[in-house]
Amino acid sequence: MAESCYLFIFLALFSTFWLCVNSRFDYKDALTKSIIFLEAQRSGKLPLDHRPPWRGDSALDDGKEVGVDLVGGYYDSGDNVKFGFPMAFTVTTMAWAAYFYEHEIKDAGELNNLLDGIRWGTDYFLKASAQPNRLYVQVGDPKMDHECWMKPECMKTPRSVLEINQNRPGTEIAAETAAALAASSIVFRRVDHCYAEMLLRRAKMLFRFADEHQGTFDGACPYYCSYSGYNDELLWGAAWLFIATKDQLYLQYINEETTSAVVNEFSWDLKYAGVQVLLSQLYWEGLKELHTFQQQADAYICAVHPDSPYRQPFITPGGLIHFRDGANSQYVTSTAFLFSVYSDLLARHNVQVVCGAKTLTHTDLMRFAKKQMDYLLGHNPACRSIMVGFGHNPPLHAHHRGASIPVNASTENVTCGMSFALWFNTDTPNPNELTGAILGGPNRTDAFVDSRTNSSCTEPGTYINSLAIGVLAKLAYRAKHHESRCCACDQCHRKTCTSGKIS
Template sequence: MKHGTMRAHVALAFAALVLAGDAMAGGFNYKDALTKSIIFLEAQRSGKLPPNNRVKWRGDSALDDGKLAHVDLTGGYYDAGDNVKYGLPLAFTVTTLAWTALSFQHELQAAGELDNVHAAIRWGTDYLLKCAARKNKLWVQVGDPNLDHQCWVRPENMKAPRTLYEINEKTPGTEIAAETAAAMAASSMVFRGHDKKYSRSLLNKAKTLFLFAKNHRGSYDGECPFYCSYSGYNDELLWAATWLYMATKRQVYADFISHEAISSSVAEFSWDLKYPGAQVLLSEFNMTSSGGAQSFKTQADNYVCAVLPDTAFHQVFITPGGLIHLRDGANTQYVTSTAFLFVAYSDILLRTGQHVLCGNTPVSPARLREFARQQMDYLLGANPRGQSYVVGFGANSPTQPHHRGASTPVLPPGYDVNCGMSFGEWFAPDRPNPNELTGAVMGGPDRNDNFVDKRANSSYTEPCTYINSLAIGPLAALAIRGAKLVATH
């Protein structure tokens, strides 16, 4: 018995070592990166922070948001390094967090991060419910970006007017209404198992917002030049209908998807372009788009074939070091979005016993997972510069994120910031930020793998919530399944 027990202990220890080796393949502690990627989202919170706030240099901020219209619009997220709350990227962050919680539930639970992801989603949906309190009206932005960008100040000490922007029947904004509907529908599925009342309120609001988006069509340009929807609103309508179909399985949404929605094969998944996300979600439902000419499975395959460098249909530029590069300016959003979709799609393909077809050439789910891992590993340090692009993680991680709160020292409440002097005091100096923006994924290098860690270099050093929201799923898969991303469900 003693020898048997000893053998069992040795076997367990060996298994633990194997799992640990997988989780740190390539020398990366994926679980640590996962935890830190979630902490960054907490650094982006607006409003009154909870007692368990983990970012100690952050404090309550923007507690009067909405007062100009006698409504409560406190809460939500600052999307990047400034102090404006933009509706379109905020809702997309929530939608992708909810998808992450649904598709990587087991991995997040095993990593001890599921509750933190749920809290991140709820921080967003609580705010979105306030924004959508009235029928056929949605508050879509808090803060004047032009005034905001005239002062380099922490959100805790800002004094710029918190101008409010809305969409309604006379001033439509189909993209934002539909994206917010998608966020609420996806989130309703997350909370269905443990808060049915909250889940129902989210789903009901998603339904009314979708009708508003569909019946009052028009692009909202009030967020330009900061978040202009270059792709139009057809992708958001398909995306919202897809999440509503996923949440309800009602025929009305299936009919819209099959007969009314417009879809297209593209090589990008982002806050502005949702087609590939909807196509991956719909790939197993045997639906068609574009008048029945193509199945969503075919279009999801087309996305993969356009991204992978080893197919005849490759369209996306890959840097010499192996990183996807679509454009300067938060380019890593396309890196994490691709890694996320590739892992999520590979799980669907494995579950349904299928593969990707690039022309007549099959591509295995394993190839998708391999490419996703390579993209995430690049961000963690497996790149020509040998540096991490995640603040506070790995070797030579960035020290000057383009971020007001991180680059400004903690100031007393009510401190009168001189906006004219603020840029010279806190933005211009070539020194590390006084506060670590833990887990923030930088915008990344240029198309030649070059990177300058200077906060003035905002195209490469500004973080965004939707970069991180899409990094969480792949990191959870890597942390728990190992470097091969072997599917567990």
């Protein structure tokens, strides 16, 4: 009897291991769900075709206390504050995905949904920047919001408003918002030219404001402090404006008015690596004066790729790039996205990256990007997905107010203190599936704790998902058109096929 039990346990463990190492992910499904999560983060009056069924209208009086309509936009993570800085970065990177991977996203049937998501953000930014030299950058009181566990439809905390202006500048936020509007104007140009021109005019106005009234905004601290300064956002904004306008003044600004630096991460706070990859595309298309940025992009790749002798970030035993325990997945998706884009640029222009004695090809870069995304989708030591509602053993306890409170829960007589006892400090799975949310992720030992109280592991973020869209679209396209064409047999499971190795 004991031997039978041991055999059963062994077979169960072996089958789980086999499922993990031989998993072939449905990247198209992951892409769709990534965008659905962003829809779940919308604030304001929701459209009739809104896909998350448990979300409702919220924050319909935002901006009323200052006489401005600030309804709309996005909540950044598991709380109910609208932070302008990460929201703008989310929209910029959504637009970059639509700009660079338009064909792949359209092939997956998600381009219109992505454009709707971008427009949800840009419509809000147009409201927030309607007055010259003034940008509304935050709605909600972060301190009081974090002391209350209420879904956005039933908030009981103040909707205070913060702004930047000539006397209280915030160059990082103004320049990032300019980047978001400029990048978005590019993707809307073919589908709504008038709207694209409106976005571009506002982007120019905001960039001028950011440049002429320089200073760091610290009103969002300790939640979204700018640790890297604002030079990277000025460079980032100028780059997107140059791509959108082809105006030589922005190119001159890039070359003469800003500085750049070699870094090993790309995030809502630190944009250098992103702008270096972005400008490398222009360099290879003929703007040789941008060679320094292309060299710095190479240096970024060498500083991150695990096979490079210059690699800096920690790699977990399971193969995940790891920068910080808090919301580390944002660095995973940002790294995967930049490596995916740069891989395509290397392939397009038939070049490689030389890291000392090690030469990296476009295949090497894409293999690493895929490995990072596959880890999040379930190919990891725990053999579990980090994306809610996707794959094997996905998380059930996302650190998210709206997802954790039943739709029909009565909140009228619930105080903020009571709310934590009722819906936060419980082991009950979330009643509402936060479909597609890529959560904060495991620590440096690959340990992931699926607990609502462990925000480092289980809190989502819009900028985690926005950076996953492009690379998931590329992986979905390759799976559909490349691997299916060369592998009509089970050889795909062995990662080989008659035309060569699948990278």
